[in-house]
Amino acid sequence: MSALPRVGFVGAGVMGLPMARRLLAAGHRLSVHARTPAKVAPLIEAGAEPTETPAQLAADSDVIIGCLLDEKAVQEVYLGPDGIIAAVHAGHLLLEHGTFAPRVARDLAEQAAERGAGFVDAPVTGGPQRAYLGELTCMAGGRAEHIEAARPLLAAYCRDISHVGPVGTGLELKLVNQLLVSVHVAAAAEAAALLGRLGLPAQLAKSVLMSGWAASAMLDYCLPVALTPSTVPTGATIGGLSAVQDAVAEISSTVDLPLRVFPAARQVFTALTDAGAGSRDIAQLARAYDREQSAHAPSSARVTSHVTSSTAEAN
Structure with missing residues (x-):
């Protein structure tokens, strides 16, 4: 993975938007997708590239970062028609910041692994203001090498990054x-x-x-x-x-x-x-x-x- 990998971001809500802004400010090429296109308009104006589907987002990126609202959104974006999982391949890394059931994260990790990709559940805490300041706390579950590869990206909006254990333990x-x-x-x-x-x-x-x-x-x-x-x-x-x-x-x-x-x-x-x-x-x-x-x-x-x-x- 290059020093500045291509990043795909989905879930530009109250927390996701400032996180994505900080990735842009750090110099990353950012592709974005949203089920509600208006949510990513500020990111596109700031230089992000729009994508039509989660699958296109995945195909256009080395690392896919999600900050989705809930379990329903996670299931739809990752496993629905034109979802992320169907488009990933060996070398891809998936990071999901949303909060949902750990069993879902483990299922996603298994499906990603079948395609040679890595998955990390990486929920954050601190609220929108700390997201804007880049001072979130991240609790990550996954393989150590995947989390270490993600650290330079997470550092754009997280002050503290803790590896809790295997997939699901962050959640x-x-x-x-x-x-x-x-x-x-x-x-x-x-x-x-x-x-x-x-x-x-x-x-x-x-x-x-x-x-x-x-x-x-x-x-x-x-x-x-x-x-x-x-x-x-x-x-x-x-x-x-x-x-x-x-x-x-x-x-x-x-x-x-x-x-x-x-x-x-x-x-x-x-x-x-x-x-x-x-x-x-x-x-x-x-x-x-x-x-x-x-x-x-x-x-x-x-x-x-x-x-x-x-x-x-x-x-």
Whole structure:
């Protein structure tokens, strides 16, 4: 592989777009594909080359990088008609940054290997702002030689790159990360709701809480946003995290580990998503505790009683 391989990028969403921009800025020839062409328009304007299908993207690249939304998108782009897998050959390297079930990554790796190609599951954490700054954390699962070959590319937008183990283990660690994020967001939502109900000063409360053991990245982010209600869709949404929680529940069941705290937090996300609030920022989970919503929302959104139960089981 040359020092600057030809790169194909698919999945230019809230996270993928800044990642792809940084690859262009690093001097890579970049081909792009999107199921929604408007999403890659800024990249094409910046010098990326459009492709009509995932298969064409693969044929035009040495390394194919994906940052796809969910498992459905991964299945469609990699295995659907004109998908990536059908077009790869010996020497190709596939990196997927999306968050989905580890079993899917293992299946993709097997199919890629049958064609002589490598596959790495490489989920990232840090959010859109750290993607723009090139400071993401990547947890990679795959063969050591594949991950080492990918490091120069990953370095364009990742500050830390950790090889976790074989294919699928990067996603397993990311799902543990998402379990913690889910619980921390739910806890921050309850804290924000209680602060509001008690009438305590928000900025002072945040300063005190962030100075001790209660501190967390989600508390730091969620408290001020939760206390300023907004319906503007963002990259970190209630519905988006709710969808990933299905995969968290799945892997916990595969190792026969009955979770107790996570299912209670998950119920809050599920109820608000079902009530039509899935596009709201994760900090707006605090709306589950609003008096007005509790009084007027459908029963599926009246979640206060649900979150007090520590015996709820994962679906």
